[in-house]
Every structure is written in C-alpha cells, then in structure tokens.
Amino acid sequence: MAHVQQLGNQPLRTCIGCRKKGPRSELLRLVSDTGGSSAVVVDERRRMAGRGAWLHPSEACLALAVKRRAFGRALNGSTGTAAVERRITAGAHAADVPASAVPTVQPESGSEI
Template sequence: MSGRTPTRACPERTCVGCRERAAKSDLLRIVRKEDDCVPDPRGTLPGRGAYVHPVLVCIDTAVRRRAFPRALRAEGPLDTAALRRYVEQAQP
C-alpha cells in the first residue's frame, strides 16, 4: 500500500446550458412537473433530472438550445418561469 488515504470520487454532471462538466454539488438539479421546469436544490424530487449552473446565462443558453425538453424527455416546450425566479432570488 502506498500510505495514502483513499479519496472519494466526487460525482460530476454536465450543465445542459454551457455543456461544461462540474461537480454535482455546484449544479442545480431541474425536474419536470407537468409542463414546468422546477428547481430541485435538495435533489429529492422524483423523476428524471437535468443539471444546470445556477446562473441566468446557463439557463438562457439551455432555453435557446431547447435543452430542457430534450434532457427531461418532454414532448413540447417547458415553462422556465419558476426556475428563473428561483435563480434570481438566490443570486446576491
């Protein structure tokens, strides 16, 4: 043995907005509820999730690229108003 203590692997996810990989803890999980994109900061809501940096730039990019419906396997466009409100309130 090398004397090193084992380190735990940090799970990574890809932001659907900017497509950069980041630690899961640095991203905001989004789930689909009806026809809305709902933020899931605790990561406990049921259903398929997508991850995005909690900044408006990445959210706007994801909306422009139609990434949320594709990642969440939705038929049509999804309403991101609740998601935008959540991120705007969380930013200083």
C-alpha cells in the first residue's frame, strides 16, 4: 500500500512487453495508424483518438512485445512496429550521448553585428 501512496493520483498502466505496471509518465502510448494500414505509431502527446497500448521505452520490452505478438492483440490486428522501433532506438542512442557532446544553442540577441 505504501507504493501506491508514493505515486499519488498518477494512473498506472501495464506494459504490453514485460506486463509490469508503471506510471503513465514512464511508458509510451501506442495507437493504430488512422490511415487504414496495420502500422502502430507512438502517440507522443498521449492525445490521439482510439484504443491505446502502453510500452516501456526499452528495447527489452519491445522485443518481448514482438515475441509475444502483443501488438496485434492490444491494438486489434495492428502489427507494423517500424515507427515504434525507430522511436525506441532513437531514445536509446540519445541516452548514450554524454551531455558535454551535445552542442548548446545560443539565443539570438539581435544586437550582434
């Protein structure tokens, strides 16, 4: 019960890969593409219409979800996971880059000549 009190009123969702529950803020929301294809897309803003599924943004959970064929069951036949794979691998590579290697963008002041 103490674990629930620490999370406050934040909703819990179940990852379709590892089947563990976690706060909504830690998982990616996935939906079927509205274009009539069987593709699965990442709902970055968590606002797209339709049935959603949740996945931890890790390659391990993605592999488990693909192995278990969880996308087709959770999203009514949607199986194209290319967009999800790109999002997760891009996030993993961004975490590998040290902060000192990322260039800092300086705002324009307008007074420089």
